[in-house]
Amino acid sequence: xxxxDWDAATAEAVALLREYLxxxxxxxxxxxxxxxxxxxxxxxxxxxxxxxxxxxxxxxNLFARLGPPAGGVCLxxxxxxxxxxxxxxxxxPFGGELSDGMVWGRGALDMKGMGIFELMTFILLxxxxxxxxxxxxxxxxADEEAGSAFGVSWxxxxxxxxxxxxxVINEGAYGLVSSRGPQVFQxxxxxxxxxxxxxxxRGRPGHGSVPHGDNCAEHLVxxxxxxTRWQRELRIVPIxxxxxxxxxxxxxxxxxxxxxALAEAQRSPSLRARLSxxxxxxxxxxxxxxxxxxxxxxxxxxxxxxxxxDPDTFLHELRDVLDDERMxxxxxxxxxxxxxxxxxxxxQVVSDVVAxxxxxxxxxxxxxxxxxDSRIYRLRxxxxxxxxxxxxxxxxxxxVHGHNExxxxxxxxxxxxxxxxxxxxxxxx
Amino acid sequence: MIDxxxxxxxxxxxxxxxLxxxxxxxxxxxxxxxxxLGSLIEAEGLETEYxxxxxxxxxxxxxxxxxxxKGGLMLxxxxxxxxxxxxxxxxPAFEGVxxxxxxxxxxxxxxxxxxxxQLIAFLLLxxxxxxxxxxxxxxxxPDEEAGSAWGMGWxxxxxxxxxxxxxELSEGGMGAARFAGKPARLFSVATNEKLAAGLKLTAVGTPxxxxxxxxxxxAIHLMRALLRLHExxxxxxxxxxxxxxxxxxxxxxxxxxxxxxxxxxxxxxxxPALYAAFVNTLNxxxxxxxxxxxxxxxxxxxxxxxxxxxxxDREAxxxxxxxxVDDDRIxxxxxxxxxxxxxxxxxxxxxxxxxxxxxxxxxxxxAVVVPSMTVGATDNRFLRGRxxxxxxxxxxxxxxxxxxxxxxxxxxxxxxxxxxxxxxxxxxxxxxxx
Ligand SMILES: [Zn+2]
Ligand SMILES: [Zn+2]
Numbered sequence: 023x024x025x026x027d028w029d030a031a032t033a034e035a036v037a038l039l040r041e042y043l044x045x046x047x048x049x050x051x052x053x054x055x056x057x058x059x060x061x062x063x064x065x066x067x068x069x070x071x072x073x074x075x076x077x078x079x080x081x082x083n084l085f086a087r088l089g090p091p092a093g094g095v096c097l098x099x100x101x102x103x104x105x106x107x108x109x110x111x112x113x114x115p116f117g118g119e120l121s122d123g124m125v126w127g128r129g130a131l132d133m134k135g136m137g138i139f140e141l142m143t144f145i146l147l148x149x150x151x152x153x154x155x156x157x158x159x160x161x162x163x164a165d166e167e168a169g170s171a172f173g174v175s176w177x178x179x180x181x182x183x184x185x186x187x188x189x190v191i192n193e194g195a196y197g198l199v200s201s202r203g204p205q206v207f208q209x210x211x212x213x214x215x216x217x218x219x220x221x222x223x224r225g226r227p228g229h230g231s232v233p234h235g236d237n238c239a240e241h242l243v244x245x246x247x248x249x250t251r252w253q254r255e256l257r258i259v260p261i262x263x264x265x266x267x268x269x270x271x272x273x274x275x276x277x278x279x280x281x282x283a284l285a286e287a288q289r290s291p292s293l294r295a296r297l298s299x300x301x302x303x304x305x306x307x308x309x310x311x312x313x314x315x316x317x318x319x320x321x322x323x324x325x326x327x328x329x330x331x332d333p334d335t336f337l338h339e340l341r342d343v344l345d346d347e348r349m350x351x352x353x354x355x356x357x358x359x360x361x362x363x364x365x366x367x368x369x370q371v372v373s374d375v376v377a378x379x380x381x382x383x384x385x386x387x388x389x390x391x392x393x394x395d396s397r398i399y400r401l402r403x404x405x406x407x408x409x410x411x412x413x414x415x416x417x418x419x420x421x422v423h424g425h426n427e428x429x430x431x432x433x434x435x436x437x438x439x440x441x442x443x444x445x446x447x448x449x450x451x
Numbered sequence: 452m453i454d455x456x457x458x459x460x461x462x463x464x465x466x467x468x469x470l471x472x473x474x475x476x477x478x479x480x481x482x483x484x485x486x487x488l489g490s491l492i493e494a495e496g497l498e499t500e501y502x503x504x505x506x507x508x509x510x511x512x513x514x515x516x517x518x519x520x521k522g523g524l525m526l527x528x529x530x531x532x533x534x535x536x537x538x539x540x541x542x543p544a545f546e547g548v549x550x551x552x553x554x555x556x557x558x559x560x561x562x563x564x565x566x567x568x569q570l571i572a573f574l575l576l577x578x579x580x581x582x583x584x585x586x587x588x589x590x591x592x593p594d595e596e597a598g599s600a601w602g603m604g605w606x607x608x609x610x611x612x613x614x615x616x617x618x619e620l621s622e623g624g625m626g627a628a629r630f631a632g633k634p635a636r637l638f639s640v641a642t643n644e645k646l647a648a649g650l651k652l653t654a655v656g657t658p659x660x661x662x663x664x665x666x667x668x669x670a671i672h673l674m675r676a677l678l679r680l681h682e683x684x685x686x687x688x689x690x691x692x693x694x695x696x697x698x699x700x701x702x703x704x705x706x707x708x709x710x711x712x713x714x715x716x717x718x719x720x721x722x723p724a725l726y727a728a729f730v731n732t733l734n735x736x737x738x739x740x741x742x743x744x745x746x747x748x749x750x751x752x753x754x755x756x757x758x759x760x761x762x763x764d765r766e767a768x769x770x771x772x773x774x775x776v777d778d779d780r781i782x783x784x785x786x787x788x789x790x791x792x793x794x795x796x797x798x799x800x801x802x803x804x805x806x807x808x809x810x811x812x813x814x815x816x817x818a819v820v821v822p823s824m825t826v827g828a829t830d831n832r833f834l835r836g837r838x839x840x841x842x843x844x845x846x847x848x849x850x851x852x853x854x855x856x857x858x859x860x861x862x863x864x865x866x867x868x869x870x871x872x873x874x875x876x877x878x879x880x881x882x883x884x885x
Contacts, residue, residue, distance in 0.1 A: 104743065104745075104746060105742055105743060105746070107658060107742075107749050107750070110658070110749060167745075168743075214662060216662070216745070218744045218745070226855075226859075227536065227539065227858070227859045227860055228855060228857070228858060228859050229827060229857045229858040229859070230649075230734045230736045230756030230758075230827075230858070231645065231727060231732060231734075231756065231758045231826045231827035231828070232723050232724050232727045232732070232734075232826055232827075233723060233726075233727065233732050233733070233734045234723040235723060237734065237735060239677075239735040239736070239737075239738055239753075240677070240681050240735055242738075243674050243677045243678050243681065243735070243738075244678065244681070246671075246674050247674060247675065247678050250671055250674070291663060291664060291665045291666070292663055294664075295662060295663045295664065300662070300663075300664045301664070302661045302662075302664040302668065302747060303668060303670045303671060303674070303741075304661050304670065304741045304743065304744050304745065304746060304747060304748065305670070305740055305741030305742070305743070305744065305748065306670055306673075306674070306738045306739075306740040306741065306751065307738060307739060307740070307741075308737060308738050309736050309737025309738060309739070309754060310534050310536060310737075311533055311534055311736070311737070312649050312736050312737060312754040312755075312756050312786055313533070313596070313647075313649070313736065313756050313827075313858065314533055314534070314736060314858045315734060315736055315756075315858070316536075316736060316737070317536050317539050317860065318536075318539075319738065322741070322744040324661030324662065324744055324745050326661075326662045354744065391660075391662040391663055392660055392662040392663075392745075393662070420659075422660060423658070423659060423660040423745075423746055424658050424659055424660075425658065425749075
């Protein structure tokens with residue numbers, strides 16, 4: 023077995039990622055079949071067999087397996103990306119630009135970059151002729167960003183064999199680096215539970231020149247104001263207690279105790295999001311014409327509950343806060359929380375590899391504040407972890423679902439090396 | 452002798468067919484409407500002119516010649532209608548459904564119904580062969596509902612010869628079957644109108660993932676601004692016009708006497724339509740924020756329909772709204788940048804007003820006829836701007852339910868009102884022009 027030339031592997035990964043980012047898989051509508059075509063071409067060239075399954079026109083999923091025919095490690099990634107607000111980007115979000123040591127584009131972090139680490143890991147295991155004691159699967163799924171109905175949820179029903187695995191490595195937690203030096207790789211065994219709610223209120227339509235007091239837009243604005251003033255409880259669940267302590271031990275923060283964490287949450291929206299149920303107003307829509315009072319106004323709330331929170335209790339509280347009988351509250355989705363264990367061989371291997379490859383780096387458990395496809399595996403009792411082995415600066419993190427999303431070439435190299443080594447140790451004889 | 456029963460059947464048939472022409476603006480597509488009305492005029496052996504202002508948008512002009520001893524009267528109506536929220540309608544909006552003595556359809560009151568009344572008056576004058584002192588100009592224009600740039604605004608700029616008349620009648624005033632909660636026969640002849648000063652609010656924040664709420668959410672900034680505007684009580688402003696209006700209503704027993712200011716104010720505030728004549732109105736009509744349930748929007752927009760009292764300054768209003776919004780993350784700009792300035796009020800004490808007054812009083816003894824102000828905007832402003840007494844006058848007694856049809860759902864006009872409107876319109880025009 024020859025040693026891997028990591029310079030060459032990195033250059034290859036950079037080239038692949040740039041090409042991948044040029045494929046616009048904004049969801050909606052997705053068009054993930056284009057991404058699958060791209061990935062299929064690469065696997066074909068390596069002589070690796072794969073399967074493709076179409077879940078809807080223009081939307082497909084890809085699966086490949088190396089080694090034994092069942093179980094093993096699944097490298098899971100989603101091929102869709104969230105839409106962009108182009109006017110805020112300084113580069114073409116679908117240009118795959120390489121400049122300033124960074125590869126730019128929607129999906130660079132979430133999660134085409136990780137998808138390329140997984141793909142390269144998969145290919146390298148084959149090229150290196152690694153003897154596989156356990157199976158490795160590569161699964162590129164559609165529609166993660168819109169709830170997975172045409173991705174992993176579809177696969178669960180129509181291609182259950184693709185989900186035959188003992189462990190899932192997926193997005194869900196990035197490594198962090200602080201300008202002061204500390205570096206930490208985070209591993210997420212659980213995540214917050216989304217609860218998407220649509221509010222609809224009706225009023226009386228009419229001519230815009232005569233305000234009549236029953237304008238649905240005004241009803242909605244008043245109710246939303248009450249929602250934004252709603253104070254919710256801060257609470258430290260066990261995984262977050264471990265997180266806080268690990269981040270402190272890694273030199274990442276000076277917050278060590280529950281008390282300090284609760285105090286810090288008042289200042290830090292990102293910590294607050296992991297210590298409470300959150301509510302975000304994400305859309306408001308009404309109106310057909312400037313001089314017509316609309317008949318109906320809607321808003322959506324993106325609520326994220328702590329993994330152990332009861333959605334029904336939360337909805338009950340929300341109705342009380344809205345305090346408007348005219349308001350229809352519709353639940354757009356309903357997920358269930360689940361958590362994977364942290365005392366596993368996977369976590370041990372991650373810890374070992376990180377310690378060997380990156381001097382001074384530590385690992386920390388984390389709770390994903392977003393949601394990922396891991397939830398579907400966890401509910402089936404399959405351990406699934408968020409683990410994107412890059413070390414990001416805060417401003418790079420802001421690119422996730424934001425503008426000017428990018429990943430450094432240095433992080434591509436790091437992510438590739440760490441992921442490959444972790445997977446190799448887990449599956450090789 | 453006019454066979455009114457036959458005329459009523461004719462008017463209803465025309466009305467139903469006219470409502471079937473979808474002239475929703477945007478985009479308008481008013482040409483088929485102009486052609487439809489024009490064909491009815493041509494069938495009487497009269498000439499018509501179609502003036503294209505944009506592809507598929509036309510003005511229709513037809514003229515009955517007078518002997519020139521007096522100036523012309525224009526009967527002006529717009530052929531476009533506002534959009535429909537079809538899911539709130541109990542019937543198709545473009546089929547001209549006749550049910551229980553009502554004719555339903557977008558435009559029934561605003562203003563295809565009045566267009567038919569004007570057309571019938573015009574056709575009857577021709578059929579009766581009466582000698583005219585004044586030219587009578589029938590003019591159907593597109594684009595009133597979207598600012599008139601391709602309708603009356605265009606006509607005044609490019610074809611001033613068409614609008615060279617002494618008087619004009621269009622929409623803006625009408626009869627009300629109830630006033631301040633009581634039965635009434637109150638006919639308003641609109642001589643003035645408010646000034647449209649619609650505003651667009653744009654809030655800018657920081658985008659992000661819905662799972663990580665932060666304080667710089669543009670939707671929240673916008674919502675708070677709208678709430679501050681909603682809570683802003685702009686009081687009641689009396690102008691000489693509206694004071695005179697209240698006095699006339701008090702004389703007719705429809706308002707408390709001016710001496711009882713508190714009672715007057717209470718009654719004004721009880722009726723949204725009346726209150727709108729005494730305040731700069733502000734109505735949130737559109738909000739557009741966010742692209743996806745899990746993405747914090749970077750930008751959020753709202754449209755406010757604002758109508759200013761006559762004599763107010765648009766820019767001063769914008770500045771006042773900016774002060775109320777009190778948030779420099781929010782930009783406040785006009786929806787229409789180069790709107791026409793306020794037109795002067797038309798003189799109410801004219802031969803046309805008194806003709807209307809007399810015709811109505813003769814037909815309904817207890818009717819009250821008052822000059823008034825329109826709270827919306829109409830094409831009359833263009834003609835008033837040229838010094839022409841342009842009156843808003845739909846000669847029907849609309850019930851509150853019918854009046855709610857202006858830009859509302861299930862818009863309808865009763866057959867009874869259509870008949871009344873045709874007769875009154877004909878009589879006003881005949882008496883004024885013969
Ligand atoms: Zn993702
Ligand atoms: Zn109108």
